[in-house]
Amino acid sequence: MKTSVRESPPTTSQKSVDAARVQKADSAWKPLYQIGGAAALLVVVVYVIQMIVFVVSPPPGTVIGYFTLFHRNVLLGLLNLDLLSLADYVLFIPMFLALSVALRRVSPSFIAIALTSALVGIATYFASNTAFAMLSLSTQYAAATTEAQRSLVMAAGQAMLATFQGTAFNVSYVLLSIAPLIISAVMLRSNVFGKVTAYVGIVASAIGLGLFVPAIGVFLSLMSIIGLIIWYLLIARRLFQIAQDGSKKEINHE
Secondary structure, three states, X not given: OOOOOOOOOOOHHHHHHHHHHHHHHHHOOHHHHHHHHHHHHHHHHHHHHHHHHHHHOOOOOOHHHHHHHHHHOHHHHHHHOOHHHHHHHHHHHHHHHHHHHHOOOOOHHHHHHHHHHHHHHHHHHHHHOOHHHHHHHHHHXXXXXXXXXXXXXXXXXXXXXXXXXXXXXXXXXXHHHHHHHHXXXXXXXXXXXXXXXXXXXXXXXXXXXXXXXXXXXXXXXXXXXXXXXXXXXXXXXXXHHHHHHOOOOOOOOO
């Protein structure tokens, strides 16, 4: 005679233990939420400073223009070659990590894709930024004693500018537009973040991809920055709330 063994349903005490474990696991992420929220706020501050710098001192359009700017003001030369953006991209790391942890139970697959896209985009941007290389070349140009030496340094500077505005930058830009787009779409399926935050992220990221549209691409990119600044402020507030509450309303499990 065959007998079957049936698993008994979890008791109330077992459910309480499981809930306590989940809450404990969630509270372990509180420092990351706090750091992620602070990083998002700092990103906004850096964005605003960078925009002011570009308005007050528009970047030169030529290699010799950058060399002259570096000779006059090293810091301003570095700022015009996106020195502050390097800080932004460092801050993106804890910010995207915190968002990924907060939303990990909603859609693990899409969150993994978004986080990977963000991290690869960040690494690619570091490879594209040539601020300090241009500073070094400007020093060499100032020290050059012959026209041949100056020509070689100018050619190297032109190559650095091409790298700064080339494939690596464009790849980084696209990846770091896709990442918040996916994350914002996942937000719509959760109650961790509000719908307004999700829609702002989707619209801003989608507009940002319009950079490659002829004639109006730069304008669309600027509009995207304004939207992303609002998005960063919203997610910063929510990450701080999650850290303070000690629990994340992560439901909608698949």
